[in-house]
Amino acid sequence: MTDPSFRTELDGDGILSVVWDMAGRSMNVLTAEAIAELSAVVDRVISDDAVKAVLVSSGKKAFSGGADLTMLEGIARLYAREKGQHGEAAAAKAVFEESRQLSLLYRRIETSGKPWAVAINGVCLGGAFELALACHYRVASDDPSTRVGLPEVKVGLFPGAGGTTRIARMMQPQDALQMLMKGEQIRPDRARAMRLVDEVAPKDEIVGRARAWLLGAPKAVKPWDEKGFKLPGGPVWSKAGFMTFPAANAIYRRETQDNYPAIRAMLQAVFDGLQLPMDLALTVESRLFAKVLRSPEAAAMIRTLFVSMQELNKGARRPKSVPDTKLRKVGVVGAGFMGAGVGYVSALAGLEVVLIDQTEEAAAKGKAFAQKLISDQVAKGRATGADRDALLGRITTAQDYAALADCDLVIEAVFEDPGVKAEVIGKVEAALREDAIFASNTSTLPISGLAQASKRPENVVGIHFFSPVEKMMLVEVIVGKQTGDRALATALDYVRAIKKTPIVVKDSRGFFANRCVIAYMLEGHLMLTEGVPPAMIENLARQAGMPVGPLSLNDEVALDLGLKIVRATEAQLGPQAVNAAQKALLETLVEKEGRLGRKNRKGFYDYPEGGKKRLWPGLVELQQTRLDPDTLEVAELRNRLLVTQALEAARTVEEGVITDVREADVGAILGFGFAPFTGGPLSWIDGMGTARFVELARSLEARHGARFRPNALLVELAEQGETFYGRFARTEEHAVAAA
Numbered sequence: 001m002t003d004p005s006f007r008t009e010l011d012g013d014g015i016l017s018v019v020w021d022m023a024g025r026s027m028n029v030l031t032a033e034a035i036a037e038l039s040a041v042v043d044r045v046i047s048d049d050a051v052k053a054v055l056v057s058s059g060k061k062a063f064s065g066g067a068d069l070t071m072l073e074g075i076a077r078l079y080a081r082e083k084g085q086h087g088e089a090a091a092a093k094a095v096f097e098e099s100r101q102l103s104l105l106y107r108r109i110e111t112s113g114k115p116w117a118v119a120i121n122g123v124c125l126g127g128a129f130e131l132a133l134a135c136h137y138r139v140a141s142d143d144p145s146t147r148v149g150l151p152e153v154k155v156g157l158f159p160g161a162g163g164t165t166r167i168a169r170m171m172q173p174q175d176a177l178q179m180l181m182k183g184e185q186i187r188p189d190r191a192r193a194m195r196l197v198d199e200v201a202p203k204d205e206i207v208g209r210a211r212a213w214l215l216g217a218p219k220a221v222k223p224w225d226e227k228g229f230k231l232p233g234g235p236v237w238s239k240a241g242f243m244t245f246p247a248a249n250a251i252y253r254r255e256t257q258d259n260y261p262a263i264r265a266m267l268q269a270v271f272d273g274l275q276l277p278m279d280l281a282l283t284v285e286s287r288l289f290a291k292v293l294r295s296p297e298a299a300a301m302i303r304t305l306f307v308s309m310q311e312l313n314k315g316a317r318r319p320k321s322v323p324d325t326k327l328r329k330v331g332v333v334g335a336g337f338m339g340a341g342v343g344y345v346s347a348l349a350g351l352e353v354v355l356i357d358q359t360e361e362a363a364a365k366g367k368a369f370a371q372k373l374i375s376d377q378v379a380k381g382r383a384t385g386a387d388r389d390a391l392l393g394r395i396t397t398a399q400d401y402a403a404l405a406d407c408d409l410v411i412e413a414v415f416e417d418p419g420v421k422a423e424v425i426g427k428v429e430a431a432l433r434e435d436a437i438f439a440s441n442t443s444t445l446p447i448s449g450l451a452q453a454s455k456r457p458e459n460v461v462g463i464h465f466f467s468p469v470e471k472m473m474l475v476e477v478i479v480g481k482q483t484g485d486r487a488l489a490t491a492l493d494y495v496r497a498i499k500k501t502p503i504v505v506k507d508s509r510g511f512f513a514n515r516c517v518i519a520y521m522l523e524g525h526l527m528l529t530e531g532v533p534p535a536m537i538e539n540l541a542r543q544a545g546m547p548v549g550p551l552s553l554n555d556e557v558a559l560d561l562g563l564k565i566v567r568a569t570e571a572q573l574g575p576q577a578v579n580a581a582q583k584a585l586l587e588t589l590v591e592k593e594g595r596l597g598r599k600n601r602k603g604f605y606d607y608p609e610g611g612k613k614r615l616w617p618g619l620v621e622l623q624q625t626r627l628d629p630d631t632l633e634v635a636e637l638r639n640r641l642l643v644t645q646a647l648e649a650a651r652t653v654e655e656g657v658i659t660d661v662r663e664a665d666v667g668a669i670l671g672f673g674f675a676p677f678t679g680g681p682l683s684w685i686d687g688m689g690t691a692r693f694v695e696l697a698r699s700l701e702a703r704h705g706a707r708f709r710p711n712a713l714l715v716e717l718a719e720q721g722e723t724f725y726g727r728f729a730r731t732e733e734h735a736v737a738a739a
């Protein structure tokens, strides 16, 4: 028998207290066992006359993060199994029956005839918030950690345990659709204003308030189960409905390019559900949910954005032999653009930070950046004045390296110059404890090369952040030739402490993410020089699922940096290593036109003061050929933009730069937004089949040249009928899922 998930106790007033407190876990999650147990509780509530009312709360710091998505992966496997044994129809039925269990359970709560109240502290998300929505009264704490919401769309699903149907009946349809499509985590005050919760109270009062409601004259019937219920926005087939639903479809298209079947199904569940009585509406929701659960997009997104990401966050790649490091104090040398951000995220995580720069003023400027960021959070109500003061109290500034003496880890973010970096390493090591770790945030210099300046190269590692540091969730941890396990483990422990996701990358040119990004931007540049209309390049990239087009992305990175990289590559590897057309384009833009990107408001786009950015009209003048858009093959253009990145990712696996396929997929989505619905570039290749991908790459190679040539590993996988996850999966689960 497994340990119980819920504790129950009946008091003298007939209130059954149900405390969700799963043994052996820090957070409550909906597992198959927990659902079965809750179902038994509901049976008791319905059958036991002594139970007059139910009060649900959590025994943990937070309420619950929602369903265990590996359970849903299990349902996807059930489909594959049933299909093999009993055929498609039987498999679809099995998935429908299995995946609607939670929805049916919540409906039993709602219609049990007895009032249910819930006290919510901390996060209450997904399936857990759907449980709260099924209750008759919700009290949330005003604690800063409290959030409610339905973030299922972020992993390729939608709320399928009644959440979609209930939300649609609780508010105006446009508000409901917006909430469901965004999948946001909502703070208590806003949740109250949206009537998602009935009351907000201090943390230690929520249970008392819920109890007070139960002891009053509670109504155990939801509005939609009462006679004469009217939808908040009126009937679907009405003037107001006509204003909402066609527009919702257009918004869906604009935001998703129709790449996300879950969001499309959710819109349908709302639209169809609002025209039906509650139980039928829930059945429709369940049918659509079962269909989405079987979609390749959901499988890929759950695997990469939930399972793999969680595994990496929990230290899947950490050397097991090294005991946990307790980081207390971190030094940051170079308090410029990146260093200031690193200082901020470190202090935000509760670490002591020493910011060092060439002058006191430069170091103070780095701290001022942290002050601005945390003050913005205070202004938005996301942090308190006390949080700000404590954070700033943890950051000290200095010019003298002696201040680094008791640091556990030092990260350098000085100028990208090997000489400057070597000097900094010498000075830092002279001040630092012998067992402390030195990390470089370099984007282009090999870590093994920098380590030559170190007396303790086994303590040197790369910690490569992406900008803006405070927003980007990915960090590449770079392992040099001599990097020791302790340095790697410390870097991973640090990334975990600042709540970002690490991928471990072998020391090599461009590491992982930048290699793929450079390939993506090159493709955009080449399309431009071929004569493809600039707007078309950008729009097709978004249609392919990228968050921004290659030209827009290059503007953010800076065009002069792009040119610098091309020239450095040429100097190191020779003229055949760069693309002449790209080099000429960047030279013209940077050196002739003075267009550097967003930073000087002039790049591929113009950035008018106070206005919206728009493509620079002069781009067309630079095109020697101008192709007629009606003659272009849009599918091929879209494919080029994704295939070039996926090929680069495949090469990093062959070269051993990436040794774990999960890292390529997670890194690509978090690092540069590779079409998330695909689950990442390797999942995308596996999803279409390695043989089909090789065929696609070869057809592009025939038309556009050697950059599309599939590498030997890909060809081998294709010939053997294998996939990346099939061959390289690190866990049993992935091997099964890939089968």
Ligand code: NAD
Pocket: 333, 334, 335, 336, 337, 338, 339, 356, 357, 358, 362, 412, 413, 414, 415, 416, 417, 420, 423, 424, 441, 442, 443, 444, 464, 465, 466, 467
């Ligand atoms: P930056 O010019 O904004 O900051 C560099 C800082 O280092 C400056 O404040 C400078 O005064 C200080 N500095 C220089 N020499 C120093 C020395 N000897 N001792 C102490 N301080 C010194 O540059 P940045 O954009 O923050 O880049 C810093 C590093 O981060 C580089 O290695 C770069 O490749 C890497 N990086 C940059 C980005 C990015 O998007 N800018 C992204 C990832 C990594």
